[in-house]
Amino acid sequence: MNIYLVTCNTSDEQQETVSSIDQPTELRTPDIYHVNNPFSLSQPSKILNFNEDQTNNLELRADLTLSTDSISDISDDVFGDETLSFMDESFPLSPILPVSPSTTQISNALVVESTEWFIVNPLTNKRRRPLLYEFLQIVLDDPRYCEYASYANKNKGIFKLHKPNEIAALWKNAKGRNAAHDMTYDKLARALRFYYKKGFMMQTHGHYTFQFGPKSGFGTLWKPKD
DNA sequence: ACTTGTTTTCCTGATT
DNA sequence: TAATCAGGAAAACAAG
Numbered sequence: 001m002n003i004y005l006v007t008c009n010t011s012d013e014q015q016e017t018v019s020s021i022d023q024p025t026e027l028r029t030p031d032i033y034h035v036n037n038p039f040s041l042s043q044p045s046k047i048l049n050f051n052e053d054q055t056n057n058l059e060l061r062a063d064l065t066l067s068t069d070s071i072s073d074i075s076d077d078v079f080g081d082e083t084l085s086f087m088d089e090s091f092p093l094s095p096i097l098p099v100s101p102s103t104t105q106i107s108n109a110l111v112v113e114s115t116e117w118f119i120v121n122p123l124t125n126k127r128r129r130p131l132l133y134e135f136l137q138i139v140l141d142d143p144r145y146c147e148y149a150s151y152a153n154k155n156k157g158i159f160k161l162h163k164p165n166e167i168a169a170l171w172k173n174a175k176g177r178n179a180a181h182d183m184t185y186d187k188l189a190r191a192l193r194f195y196y197k198k199g200f201m202m203q204t205h206g207h208y209t210f211q212f213g214p215k216s217g218f219g220t221l222w223k224p225k226d
Numbered sequence: 227a228c229t230t231g232t233t234t235t236c237c238t239g240a241t242t
Numbered sequence: 243t244a245a246t247c248a249g250g251a252a253a254a255c256a257a258g
Contacts, residue, residue: 177255191233193248
């Protein structure tokens with residue numbers, strides 16, 4: 001039995017250290033298991049699924065059915081006196097839930113391993129990091145990110161970044177480049193502006209608002225979900 | 227080692 | 243006025 005540590009940003013920007021017991025799929029890249037708050041993992045970790053319930057408490061969704069007591073016991077083994085704030089009597093354990101689907105079709109030619117940001121060519125089985133417009137396509141299709149970005153017009157491919165800084169951080173994770181500096185909205189937006197001339201994006205009005213262009217395959221190779 | 231495409235970084239000026 | 247938007251220039255990175 002393993003215990004894994006995850007640091008995540010809660011909605012009020014505070015850092016929470018979360019432990020869990022699990023056994024599922026291994027991840028090597030930063031990933032997002034808090035429904036409303038992407039967070040980064042700098043170290044290899046394991047899948048954890050979090051949900052934020054209506055009382056704003058973190059809800060652990062483990063792949064093992066465990067009593068609160070057993071979590072506390074293990075927590076003590078690892079953390080000693082360092083208790084975890086949300087692991088108290090109000091901490092609910094939910095039923096076992098399936099982890100996110102490992103792959104999602106994003107066009108008639110490409111599949112994304114959604115939990116790892118890798119895009120897979122089914123023919124060659126090769127994996128690669130997403131291009132920027134592909135990343136946005138993935139984010140916009142994933143309801144977990146609806147508070148970070150969403151379509152303003154699904155038919156036209158117009159979308160808005162509601163939390164540009166968070167999207168930028170997510171993009172850095174997805175791209176996985178060895179960069180000395182952090183990704184910022186300013187730099188992400190510059191990359192998007194390069195797309196105008198290339199046809200991957202079309203210029204549109206509105207704050208933090210962009211539109212997929214024909215070269216992105218919008219409307220032909222793929223369409224927004226629903 | 228070299229090439230190519232895609233950003234990333236930085237910046238100036240215009241616009242909101 | 244600060245934050246964005248537009249692009250130029252050049253460097254950086256990844257992949258082949």
